[in-house]
Amino acid sequence: MTRSTTREATPAPEERLRDADRSQNTILAAARDEFAEYGLGGARMDRIAERAALNKRLIYYYFEDKETLFQAVLEQSYRDIREAEQQLNLLELAPADALRRLVEFTWAYYLEHPEFLTLLNSANLHKARHLQESRKARELNSPLIEMLAGILERGRRDGTFRGGVDPMQLYISIAGLSYFYLSNNHTLSAIFGRDLLSAKARQERLTHMCDVILGYVLRN
Amino acid sequence: MTRSTTREATPAPEERLRDADRSQNTILAAARDEFAEYGLGGARMDRIAERAALNKRLIYYYFEDKETLFQAVLEQSYRDIREAEQQLNLLELAPADALRRLVEFTWAYYLEHPEFLTLLNSANLHKARHLQESRKARELNSPLIEMLAGILERGRRDGTFRGGVDPMQLYISIAGLSYFYLSNNHTLSAIFGRDLLSAKARQERLTHMCDVILGYVLRN
Amino acid sequence: MTRSTTREATPAPEERLRDADRSQNTILAAARDEFAEYGLGGARMDRIAERAALNKRLIYYYFEDKETLFQAVLEQSYRDIREAEQQLNLLELAPADALRRLVEFTWAYYLEHPEFLTLLNSANLHKARHLQESRKARELNSPLIEMLAGILERGRRDGTFRGGVDPMQLYISIAGLSYFYLSNNHTLSAIFGRDLLSAKARQERLTHMCDVILGYVLRN
Amino acid sequence: MTRSTTREATPAPEERLRDADRSQNTILAAARDEFAEYGLGGARMDRIAERAALNKRLIYYYFEDKETLFQAVLEQSYRDIREAEQQLNLLELAPADALRRLVEFTWAYYLEHPEFLTLLNSANLHKARHLQESRKARELNSPLIEMLAGILERGRRDGTFRGGVDPMQLYISIAGLSYFYLSNNHTLSAIFGRDLLSAKARQERLTHMCDVILGYVLRN
DNA sequence: TATGAATGAGAATTCATTCAT
DNA sequence: TATGAATGAATTCTCATTCAT
Numbered sequence: 001m002t003r004s005t006t007r008e009a010t011p012a013p014e015e016r017l018r019d020a021d022r023s024q025n026t027i028l029a030a031a032r033d034e035f036a037e038y039g040l041g042g043a044r045m046d047r048i049a050e051r052a053a054l055n056k057r058l059i060y061y062y063f064e065d066k067e068t069l070f071q072a073v074l075e076q077s078y079r080d081i082r083e084a085e086q087q088l089n090l091l092e093l094a095p096a097d098a099l100r101r102l103v104e105f106t107w108a109y110y111l112e113h114p115e116f117l118t119l120l121n122s123a124n125l126h127k128a129r130h131l132q133e134s135r136k137a138r139e140l141n142s143p144l145i146e147m148l149a150g151i152l153e154r155g156r157r158d159g160t161f162r163g164g165v166d167p168m169q170l171y172i173s174i175a176g177l178s179y180f181y182l183s184n185n186h187t188l189s190a191i192f193g194r195d196l197l198s199a200k201a202r203q204e205r206l207t208h209m210c211d212v213i214l215g216y217v218l219r220n
Numbered sequence: 221m222t223r224s225t226t227r228e229a230t231p232a233p234e235e236r237l238r239d240a241d242r243s244q245n246t247i248l249a250a251a252r253d254e255f256a257e258y259g260l261g262g263a264r265m266d267r268i269a270e271r272a273a274l275n276k277r278l279i280y281y282y283f284e285d286k287e288t289l290f291q292a293v294l295e296q297s298y299r300d301i302r303e304a305e306q307q308l309n310l311l312e313l314a315p316a317d318a319l320r321r322l323v324e325f326t327w328a329y330y331l332e333h334p335e336f337l338t339l340l341n342s343a344n345l346h347k348a349r350h351l352q353e354s355r356k357a358r359e360l361n362s363p364l365i366e367m368l369a370g371i372l373e374r375g376r377r378d379g380t381f382r383g384g385v386d387p388m389q390l391y392i393s394i395a396g397l398s399y400f401y402l403s404n405n406h407t408l409s410a411i412f413g414r415d416l417l418s419a420k421a422r423q424e425r426l427t428h429m430c431d432v433i434l435g436y437v438l439r440n
Numbered sequence: 441m442t443r444s445t446t447r448e449a450t451p452a453p454e455e456r457l458r459d460a461d462r463s464q465n466t467i468l469a470a471a472r473d474e475f476a477e478y479g480l481g482g483a484r485m486d487r488i489a490e491r492a493a494l495n496k497r498l499i500y501y502y503f504e505d506k507e508t509l510f511q512a513v514l515e516q517s518y519r520d521i522r523e524a525e526q527q528l529n530l531l532e533l534a535p536a537d538a539l540r541r542l543v544e545f546t547w548a549y550y551l552e553h554p555e556f557l558t559l560l561n562s563a564n565l566h567k568a569r570h571l572q573e574s575r576k577a578r579e580l581n582s583p584l585i586e587m588l589a590g591i592l593e594r595g596r597r598d599g600t601f602r603g604g605v606d607p608m609q610l611y612i613s614i615a616g617l618s619y620f621y622l623s624n625n626h627t628l629s630a631i632f633g634r635d636l637l638s639a640k641a642r643q644e645r646l647t648h649m650c651d652v653i654l655g656y657v658l659r660n
Numbered sequence: 661m662t663r664s665t666t667r668e669a670t671p672a673p674e675e676r677l678r679d680a681d682r683s684q685n686t687i688l689a690a691a692r693d694e695f696a697e698y699g700l701g702g703a704r705m706d707r708i709a710e711r712a713a714l715n716k717r718l719i720y721y722y723f724e725d726k727e728t729l730f731q732a733v734l735e736q737s738y739r740d741i742r743e744a745e746q747q748l749n750l751l752e753l754a755p756a757d758a759l760r761r762l763v764e765f766t767w768a769y770y771l772e773h774p775e776f777l778t779l780l781n782s783a784n785l786h787k788a789r790h791l792q793e794s795r796k797a798r799e800l801n802s803p804l805i806e807m808l809a810g811i812l813e814r815g816r817r818d819g820t821f822r823g824g825v826d827p828m829q830l831y832i833s834i835a836g837l838s839y840f841y842l843s844n845n846h847t848l849s850a851i852f853g854r855d856l857l858s859a860k861a862r863q864e865r866l867t868h869m870c871d872v873i874l875g876y877v878l879r880n
Numbered sequence: 881t882a883t884g885a886a887t888g889a890g891a892a893t894t895c896a897t898t899c900a901t
Numbered sequence: 902t903a904t905g906a907a908t909g910a911a912t913t914c915t916c917a918t919t920c921a922t
Contacts, residue, residue: 019884019885020884020885023885023886038261038345039259039261039262039345040261040262041258041259041260041261041262042259042260042261042345044911044912044913045912045913045914046911046912046913054886055886055887055888056887056888056913056914057886057887057888057914057915057916058885058886058887060913060914060915061885061886065913065914066913066914118345120404120407121341121345121403121404122259123406123407124403124404124405124406124407125258125259125262125338125341127406128406128407128409128410131406131407131410131411141411141412141413142411162435166424166428168412169424169425169428170428172400172401172408173397173428173429173432175400176396176397176398176399176400176401177393177396177397178396179396179399179400180392180395180396180399180400181392181396183341183344184340184341184344185344186343186344186347186348186351187340187343187344187348187351188392189348190348190351191351191362192388204386204389205389208386208389208390208393209393211436212393212432212433212436213432215382215435215436215437216431216432216435216436217435239902240902243902243903264894264895264896265895265896265897266894266895266896274903274904275903275904275905276896276897276904276905277897277898277899277903277904277905278902278903278904280896280897280898281902281903285896285897286896286897459905459906460905460906463906463907478701478785479699479701479702479785480701480702481698481699481700481701481702482700482701482785484890484891484892485891485892485893486890486891486892494907495907495908495909496892496893496908496909497893497894497895497907497908497909498906498907498908500892500893500894501906501907505892505893506892506893558785560844560847561781561785561843561844563846563847564843564844564845564846564847565698565699565702565778565781567846568846568847568849568850571846571847571850571851581851581852581853582851602875606864606868608852609864609865609868610868612840612841612848613837613868613869613872615840616836616837616838616839616840616841617833617836617837618836619836619839619840620832620835620836620839620840621832621836623781623784624780624781624784625784626783626784626787626788626791627780627783627784627788627791628832629788630788630791631791631802632828644826644829645829648826648829648830648833649833651876652833652872652873652876653872653876655822655875655876655877656871656872656875656876657875660880679881680881683881683882704915704916704917705916705917705918706915706916706917714882714883715882715883715884716883716884716917716918717882717883717884717918717919717920718881718882718883720917720918720919721881721882725917725918726916726917726918
């Protein structure tokens with residue numbers, strides 16, 4: 001490579017571009033963490049800049065203001081979870097296994113991405129205003145709903161599932177079972193006087209949730 | 221009455237107390253609304269004073285500071301829901317009916333007390349710090365858990381319920397099914413492109429939740 | 441006086457009120473000077489607080505924001521000049537003397553209140569937006585116009601003045617002759633290479649202006 | 661042409677210069693508009709770059725900083741008005757006509773170049789600092805003064821004009837009559853409750869100003 | 881000559897909280 | 902018990918300017 005021979009290499013255009021991209025992504029990640037930890041209202045632009053190890057002014061250079069930044073973080077989070085869902089190959093599994101898999105996935109994703117829960121909370125505290133402004137609302141409709149409908153239909157046909165199950169309701173229920181437990185984990189742990197995030201507690205919760213969902217769906 | 225003779229009457233002690241109590245409660249209610257609407261971080265002491273139509277300084281007189289006020293609001297909210305739960309006479313009902321009743325109650329309470337959801341969110345965003353400081357954590361352990369355990373036991377004994385159901389897990393699940401749907405209603409409505417709080421949608425959700433819980437618990 | 445005997449005198453209500461009033465007036469005066477010196481855009485809230493020797497926050501307590509403060513300053517300035525105009529007893533003078541008197545007054549007022557010129561400039565740079573928002577626009581219509589109309593009419597009747605002189609045009613002209621000279625004094629002094637504010641120059645200007653106005657108005 | 665053979669053509673020196681000149685002029689025009697609209701304090705370098713459709717950095721390349729840029733704009737404005745004045749062939753006209761012509765010219769120029777008024781205001785708000793630094797102050801002394809002196813002398817000699825009229829004072833007065841009306845047009849329109857820039861109002865003003873100047877200067 | 885990225889010093893405004901009565 | 906006035910420490914956002922290429 002010629003580049004290694006010259007002293008002051010001029011970065012290729014793509015590389016230079018990537019600088020801007022990198023900064024933007026760094027900011028986005030820092031903001032995600034800050035928003036997750038403190039909520040939209042409690043987040044501090046100063047701290048985001050610090051976390052990103054970038055000049056505060058740069059945040060405003062790339063993202064209009066705090067609200068816009070929050071919206072960008074939110075959209076990124078949705079994109080992330082949708083991408084993760086893509087990896088899920090539920091169609092290859094038997095209906096009951098597919099459902100179990102979905103419960104497990106939801107649980108694991110929330111556990112590994114606690115920021116998602118907080119961001120969702122913040123968004124709803126602000127009446128999902130940021131979502132409405134984002135024309136993308138509908139895009140965010142998880143493809144899982146379709147998939148879930150397919151699974152339920154398959155199960156009903158092969159006689160293992162009961163009929164009349166609304167996929168949207170079920171989807172919300174699956175999410176809700178994990179969400180409430182994890183999002184309010186602090187309060188629940190305090191109230192019940194035990195650590196609800198211990199390995200044992202986590203295993204118990206997962207088992208319980210699978211039991212609930214399958215108990216509901218399985219015929220007989 | 222002596223009072224009519226003096227120009228600037230000093231109210232009788234009891235009356236002053238009652239005034240004090242009234243002020244305190246007014247502040248508490250105003251604060252609850254404000255915290256519910258904006259979260260702990262977004263709430264403004266000014267607005268609370270405005271809502272209460274009382275001088276801002278008075279808030280500090282009765283409640284140390286914002287944090288303390290939030291804690292007071294939180295405790296009051298727990299007291300309120302516990303009180304509501306007292307009204308529930310589940311012991312008189314057949315196990316399945318009792319469970320259905322509990323699902324309905326939870327759903328209705330959250331619907332009528334949306335502030336409870338937001339307060340819970342705020343509390344957990346702050347890692348339930350306010351709860352831990354409040355020595356009352358354990359007091360807040362709902363008596364419902366015991367009641368629920370009793371119901372499950374009765375059901376198991378009379379053969380209608382499956383065995384091995386953990387009352388705490390079930391309690392959390394019942395709450396979670398309502399909570400997620402209502403707390404994230406804005407996001408969900410945007411994503412699914414329909415109003416999830418319409419009368420019809422509400423009825424459907426309630427039916428679904430009862431089906432899920434009973435489908436899980438009922439033997440056969 | 442009883443007050444002098446007690447250690448910690450409680451100020452009479454009026455006096456306490458006056459504290460607020462005094463603060464407000466202090467701020468207003470400080471703001472007037474700052475706006476006059478730097479214009480609306482160049483004025484600094486910090487400096488206004490400093491000039492007033494009051495907490496910056498207090499400015500926002502009494503005046504919404506910078507714009508509102510500017511508007512308040514502007515209104516006060518108009519009130520001041522109108523009040524000064526009230527002192528002018530032009531009706532008692534012969535028409536020509538009354539006109540001369542008006543020219544002299546305008547000149548003297550602008551000289552003594554240079555801030556008025558700058559404020560007027562600032563207001564117009566912002567398209568007099570602050571004036572339009574102030575419902576008072578019409579109130580500010582100087583009573584001088586009526587008075588001027590009367591003088592012109594008297595002069596015409598007694599044969600000393602020409603007819604057909606529009607009072608508004610004349611009013612604007614009288615103001616303009618002083619205004620341009622003083623407002624752009626720096627540029628003019630630089631261009632003409634002499635100090636246009638020296639006592640001699642001032643006298644010459646005043647004489648010239650009287651000559652212009654009377655030369656125009658006087659018949660013959 | 662050799663140019664077609666090279667990949668990255670280096671423009672011929674003259675061409676580069678012309679580009680440079682063009683850029684500089686574009687910036688100057690953009691800056692003039694921005695300064696005119698917002699004043700020196702309110703002008704934004706960002707907006708100037710935007711208006712010029714050029715990179716902000718380029719402004720600093722050609723013009724040291726904001727102040728220097730303002731000074732350049734100011735000088736250009738003076739050059740422009742002096743150039744326009746050159747076109748005026750007052751010497752060929754009868755003294756009274758020449759004066760009328762001058763009033764008309766001033767009025768028309770201010771009307772067509774509203775930025776000139778604002779720039780003059782800004783310059784004086786800053787005490788004409790930019791002018792003093794510009795060694796050109798004296799150069800800017802309008803040749804009109806000499807011309808005006810000539811006209812007055814001619815008029816005096818032929819008996820139409822009164823004697824003892826100071827050309828500088830008259831020059832300032834002519835400017836002031838137009839300037840005040842136009843510069844404070846917004847305030848005046850608001851105060852008098854009518855549009856002072858309507859075609860009719862403009863005609864009336866012009867007539868009035870000619871009357872004032874000639875009424876003053878004409879003997880009898 | 882031209883440009884996108886980056887920055888430090890400020891500027892307006894906000895907010896919880898306290899003073900003084 | 903109640904209140905209007907006052908404050909200091911943030912906090913968001915802005916702006917002229919410079920870096921690096």
